[in-house]
Amino acid sequence: MFDKNLIEETKQIHRQQFGKDPDVVAYAPGRIEVLGNHTDYNEGTVLSAAINMGHCFCISKSDKPGIRLMAIDVDAVAEFDLDTPGKVEGYGWANYSKGVMTYLREKGIDVGHVDCSFLGTIPMGAGLSSSAALEVATAYAVLALTGREMDRKEIAKVCQRAEHEYAGVMCGLLDQFSSIYGVEHGLIHSDFRTLEVSNVSLPDGVVFLMVNSKVKHSLVDSEYNERRERCEQAAREFAALLDHPVTALRDVSWDEFVAHRDEIDPAAAKRACHVVGEIMRVEKSMELLSDDGLAEFGQFLFDSHDTSRYEFENSCEELDVIVDAAKEAGALGARLSGGGFGGSVVVLIRNEQVDAMKAAIRSAYKRRCNIDPDIAVVIPSAGACVVSSE
Numbered sequence: 457m458f459d460k461n462l463i464e465e466t467k468q469i470h471r472q473q474f475g476k477d478p479d480v481v482a483y484a485p486g487r488i489e490v491l492g493n494h495t496d497y498n499e500g501t502v503l504s505a506a507i508n509m510g511h512c513f514c515i516s517k518s519d520k521p522g523i524r525l526m527a528i529d530v531d532a533v534a535e536f537d538l539d540t541p542g543k544v545e546g547y548g549w550a551n552y553s554k555g556v557m558t559y560l561r562e563k564g565i566d567v568g569h570v571d572c573s574f575l576g577t578i579p580m581g582a583g584l585s586s587s588a589a590l591e592v593a594t595a596y597a598v599l600a601l602t603g604r605e606m607d608r609k610e611i612a613k614v615c616q617r618a619e620h621e622y623a624g625v626m627c628g629l630l631d632q633f634s635s636i637y638g639v640e641h642g643l644i645h646s647d648f649r650t651l652e653v654s655n656v657s658l659p660d661g662v663v664f665l666m667v668n669s670k671v672k673h674s675l676v677d678s679e680y681n682e683r684r685e686r687c688e689q690a691a692r693e694f695a696a697l698l699d700h701p702v703t704a705l706r707d708v709s710w711d712e713f714v715a716h717r718d719e720i721d722p723a724a725a726k727r728a729c730h731v732v733g734e735i736m737r738v739e740k741s742m743e744l745l746s747d748d749g750l751a752e753f754g755q756f757l758f759d760s761h762d763t764s765r766y767e768f769e770n771s772c773e774e775l776d777v778i779v780d781a782a783k784e785a786g787a788l789g790a791r792l793s794g795g796g797f798g799g800s801v802v803v804l805i806r807n808e809q810v811d812a813m814k815a816a817i818r819s820a821y822k823r824r825c826n827i828d829p830d831i832a833v834v835i836p837s838a839g840a841c842v843v844s845s846e
């Protein structure tokens with residue numbers, strides 16, 4: 457489900473800027489991470505949902521050489537070509553699209569000379585995967601323009617590579633998978649070892665709120681990469697201790713972690729505590745997503761936030777204030793969503809709690825952090841699509 461006004465506005469501005477209608481219009485949503493924090497690059501599992509906010513990407517063939525890309529929200533046009541390696545200087549956002557176009561070309565899919573524009577409703581830096589949505593929308597648009605097809609998992613990998621090489625974030629595949637595999641009113645269960653995806657419904661009568669803390673602490677990217685290295689270190693140390701193969705933290709059970717945590721590097725053990733616990737919680741939660749299991753499922757969200765806070769150390773005061781306020785106001789569960797160090801919190805509540813919960817979080821956050829948060833009900837939405845193709 458995409459916002460028709462967003463599509464119309466993007467098309468109209470594209471026409472004004474480049475003097476012609478787009479040949480292809482594509483759309484890709486952002487995501488919330490429901491449970492399974494920093495598990496994707498540890499080959500674990502995650503529950504997530506595509507959300508009702510995303511990026512629209514328009515593209516049309518051009519007679520002029522090169523690629524022009526307009527970011528409508530900042531009213532700027534970046535110009536680049538794929539023969540010039542490296543980043544587009546001065547236009548950070550252009551690199552997500554350049555990266556995707558570059559790696560599609562490596563696979564024999566050459567976008568050629570084009571004019572492009574994009575506009576989105578996902579706030580930047582809110583931990584809702586605005587950059588992945590831009591990458592995925594770019595990929596869908598280029599594939600439709602060139603008349604080529606690509607397996608959805610391969611599309612996700614091309615986009616992930618753009619993030620690695622052009623943004624320097626060694627992310628897993630969660631954001632791209634969520635943007636691609638979203639379903640209306642459903643959650644996505646992704647297994648990042650087998651790359652299998654399935655859908656799960658939320659029981660009736662509950663919703664997620666997303667609360668944008670509006671803070672993004674510096675060094676997020678380097679902290680992210682450091683956490684990943686620590687997790688890989690922990691996996692290597694467990695491999696030397698356990699009598700079965702360990703290629704990633706996915707292979708370490710909770711019981712094994714508890715039995716051996718004191719035998720590995722203490723900092724790596726703290727990171728592994730969060731990840732191994734998260735993978736266990738995601739798997740257990742699959743049986744809890746029914747009316748009877750909601751309280752326990754919600755508690756997993758609180759547990760997840762606790763180990764983010766004390767073991768993985770990817771929370772921050774602002775996120776803690778929001779989670780604590782939600783808990784105090786009677787939420788079923790709440791936790792940071794995504795990479796951490798700022799960004800958004802997801803809160804699981806019953807439908808009838810929406811207004812009171814919004815008010816309670818707003819007032820606590822304003823009082824403690826002097827920030828007005830953005831709070832919205834999440835509508836789990838369909839994944840990326842080509843909206844129109846001439």
Ligand code: GLA
Pocket residue numbers: 489492493494495496497627628629630631794795796
């Ligand atoms: C970011 C990354 C994802 C994932 C989450 C944490 O969103 O891009 O790959 O690692 O953080 O779960």
